[in-house]
Amino acid sequence: MRQVTPIFKREFVGYFRTPVAYVFLVMFLLISVALAFSRFGGFFKAGIAGMDAYFGFFPWLYLFIVPSVGMRLWSEEKRSGTAELLFTLPVTTLEAVIGKFLAGWAFLSLAVLLSFPMALTIGYLGSPDWGVVATSYLGAILMAGGYLGVCSLTSALTKNQVISFVISIGVCAVLVFLGYSGFTGFLEGFLPVGVSDAISNFSFITHFSPMVKGIVDAKDVVFFLSLMGFTLFLNVVALER
Amino acid sequence: MIEVKGLVKSYGSKRAVDGVSFSVKRGEILGFLGPNGAGKSTTMKMITGFVRPDSGTALVGGTDVSQDPVAVKRKLGYLPENAPAYPEMTVEEFLGFIAEVRGFREEEACKAQVERAISLTHLSSVRRQAIDTLSKGFKQRVGFAQALLHDPPVLILDEPTDGLDPNQKNEVRMLIKNMAAEKAVILSTHILEEVEAICTRVVIISRGKLVADETPAKLLERKPGARMDEIFRSLTHSDA
Numbered sequence: 001m002r003q004v005t006p007i008f009k010r011e012f013v014g015y016f017r018t019p020v021a022y023v024f025l026v027m028f029l030l031i032s033v034a035l036a037f038s039r040f041g042g043f044f045k046a047g048i049a050g051m052d053a054y055f056g057f058f059p060w061l062y063l064f065i066v067p068s069v070g071m072r073l074w075s076e077e078k079r080s081g082t083a084e085l086l087f088t089l090p091v092t093t094l095e096a097v098i099g100k101f102l103a104g105w106a107f108l109s110l111a112v113l114l115s116f117p118m119a120l121t122i123g124y125l126g127s128p129d130w131g132v133v134a135t136s137y138l139g140a141i142l143m144a145g146g147y148l149g150v151c152s153l154t155s156a157l158t159k160n161q162v163i164s165f166v167i168s169i170g171v172c173a174v175l176v177f178l179g180y181s182g183f184t185g186f187l188e189g190f191l192p193v194g195v196s197d198a199i200s201n202f203s204f205i206t207h208f209s210p211m212v213k214g215i216v217d218a219k220d221v222v223f224f225l226s227l228m229g230f231t232l233f234l235n236v237v238a239l240e241r
Numbered sequence: 242m243i244e245v246k247g248l249v250k251s252y253g254s255k256r257a258v259d260g261v262s263f264s265v266k267r268g269e270i271l272g273f274l275g276p277n278g279a280g281k282s283t284t285m286k287m288i289t290g291f292v293r294p295d296s297g298t299a300l301v302g303g304t305d306v307s308q309d310p311v312a313v314k315r316k317l318g319y320l321p322e323n324a325p326a327y328p329e330m331t332v333e334e335f336l337g338f339i340a341e342v343r344g345f346r347e348e349e350a351c352k353a354q355v356e357r358a359i360s361l362t363h364l365s366s367v368r369r370q371a372i373d374t375l376s377k378g379f380k381q382r383v384g385f386a387q388a389l390l391h392d393p394p395v396l397i398l399d400e401p402t403d404g405l406d407p408n409q410k411n412e413v414r415m416l417i418k419n420m421a422a423e424k425a426v427i428l429s430t431h432i433l434e435e436v437e438a439i440c441t442r443v444v445i446i447s448r449g450k451l452v453a454d455e456t457p458a459k460l461l462e463r464k465p466g467a468r469m470d471e472i473f474r475s476l477t478h479s480d481a
């Protein structure tokens with residue numbers, strides 16, 4: 001696992017070698033904050049010193065934001081031929097997959113953490129429960145890892161970034177909608193509650209929303225970690241085939 | 242140093258490489274020839290462990306690439322076709338990354354290795370330029386620098402002089418020749434004069450099969466008075 005470090009470093013610093021990182025960070029913060037202040041978010045109307053209005057949109061926002069980071073992870077390497085370079089260096093596929101994934105995850109985490117002025121704002125306006133703010137951030141970062149695992153996998157399947165982007169959105173959308181209240185309500189109409197609950201257990205929303213409320217349950221953490229583990233395992237298989 | 246044993250690789254119904262075997266000793270420069278599509282690059286990719294063969298294997302310095310690919314990769318310097326590199330990095334950054342992955346983790350050792358590679362391939366004038374702003378000749382040299390960086394005992398070069406001007410070609414040939422004494426080198430090329438100039442042995446493949454494996458002098462003896470390209474044409478079929 002020694003080789004993870006240089007690969008991580010190259011990939012992470014690589015985001016900042018092109019304007020991609022800056023465009024991404026600015027757009028992410030603009031959109032996420034704008035959504036919270038919009039009438040859909042109702043940040044002021046709620047009259048609560050909390051970040052629900054901010055984090056509530058994250059499962060939907062990630063749907064487009066994370067694939068835009070994840071789509072290039074492997075597609076780009078395959079298209080430009082650098083995959084051949086990388087895999088003729090003394091590096092195992094697993095080390096390369098982990099190094100690149102961690103770099104993308106660190107970058108997404110940075111984007112999420114850069115929203116700290118929102119936290120400062122609610123601290124100035126009222127007296128928020130800082131524990132809930134912390135668990136919300138934890139949840140947002142864990143969920144970013146789950147999305148990125150899926151996107152890294154789809155990116156390893158094609159050398160075309162557009163295809164990778166579209167498939168990533170498709171797969172992630174399924175994983176969001178399974179827990180969306182409108183959809184679960186529809187399922188409960190004709191399925192036993194146990195079954196529809198089991199289905200919604202595969203959703204990002206189901207495991208993210210407790211954390212925004214301040215509840216860190218082991219099963220939610222395990223869901224995100226095992227989703228990452230599973231997708232990265234398939235990622236290695238996809239690259240080695 | 243390099244032993245290739247019955248490599249086979251098919252893509253769909255097409256056999257790209259069909260039972261190729263040869264070996265390269267230390268001090269040898271093997272010219273690897275064949276028409277486009279004959280399976281040269283695929284064979285090289287299998288030796289480097291990038292492509293897994295359907296059957297057969299290759300040994301580099303006694304290590305089997307199908308058993309321990311990472312150990313083989315440590316001993317190899319490989320220049321892939323078209324010399325791929327990360328375009329947004331500068332020459333120095335890119336070589337620094339390669340040095341780190343190659344195990345030169347201390348800053349001093351890493352720097353020394355990068356400096357050596359830069360001076361060997363005459364890259365010092367562009368060292369702070371992003372790779373995607375470089376001309377083809379410089380890009381090719383960056384690929385070459387990357388392959389030489391850790392002073393490997395085995396070099397595999399896929400068309401190392403492709404895209405270079407005649408002066409640069411000559412320079413690269415001299416560089417390979419000067420290093421060859423303590424290395425085993427395989428280089429693929431379409432330039433037959435290159436083979437006569439620096440290679441100690443020639444392997445020709447055609448449609449995935451080995452058709453010649455001898456010294457350039459022996460090859461020329463096959464048809465007294467004929468030029469190398471005439472002999473090459475009589476041995477190979479173009480993939481039409």
